[in-house]
Amino acid sequence: MKVGLYFGTFNPIHVGHLAIANHLVxxxxxxxxxxxxxxxxxFKKKSSLLANHHRLEMVYKATENYDKIKPSDIEFKLPEPNYTVHTLAHLEEKYPKYEFSLxxxxxxxxxxxKWKNYESILENYHIYVYPRISEGVIEHRFKDHPKITRVNAPIxxxxxxxxxxxxxxGKNIRPLLDSQVWQYIDEMNFYKK
Structure with a gap:
């Protein structure tokens, strides 16, 4: 089975994450x-993050109607800070029959x-890259790399x-969030201070 790994703090998960994830799968x-x-x-400061279980709960709520998109708390069990190369090694050990991509x-x-052991990641894993307007073209050093696929996903x-x-x-941002995620954030009074 081929599994794409979409890493993020998801603080909070929003419709942009879901649109990209669904397009890719x-x-x-x-x-x-x-x-x-x-x-x-x-690369992020912990103080600005909601507790792990709250962010995971929002990802569960946002993805429950997508058969091919699953939440994962695999990094919760690994030493911090989390480095992708360590997570990939852990996943390979736990799911030897799966083929993982980033x-x-x-x-x-x-x-x-700048990532820890990025050469090893590139050697062993395929990477799907989605576009961002603000970033322009892929960094030259990775432009024609055989393991990197630029995906024509919605921007x-x-x-x-x-x-x-x-x-x-105090702005209304409901259209940018899954309705259950919005409800959870509103009920829990997240991000208001």
Whole structure:
């Protein structure tokens, strides 16, 4: 089985994440796409994150009507900070019959050469890259790499930061969130302070 891994803090998960995930799983050779909720990215400050279980719950709520998209808490059980190369090794051990690929935006690919053991990841895994208007073309060093596939997915310039800021400012951002995710955020009073 071919599984795409879409890593993110999902703080919160929004319709942009879902549109990209659904497009990839429906328009590629992937059988499933796992939305891997990252407890702590080496590039993000933990203080701005909701608790792990809340972000995982939002991913569950957002994906429950998608047969091919699954939430994953695999990184919750691994040492922090989470490095993709360690997570991939853990997944290979746990699911030896699965073939894993990475999903990332052009913005992440731009800094991919800074990732821990990025050469090993590129050697062993396929990467699907979705477009971001703000990033332009793929970084030259990865332009024609055989393991990197640029996907003609919808361009979604929605960010979790923008959603959090809008909620804090009292703006209605319901169209940008799955209805169950919006309800959960509203009931829990998340992002209002």
């Amino acid at each position: 429906e328009n590629s050779d992937l059988d499933q796409l796992w939305m891997v909720v990252t407890p702590l990215s080496p 999903i990332m935006g052009e913005d992440n690919l731009k800094g991919f050469h 979604m310039e929605i960010s979790s930061t923008m959603i959090r800021n809008s909620i804090k400012e």
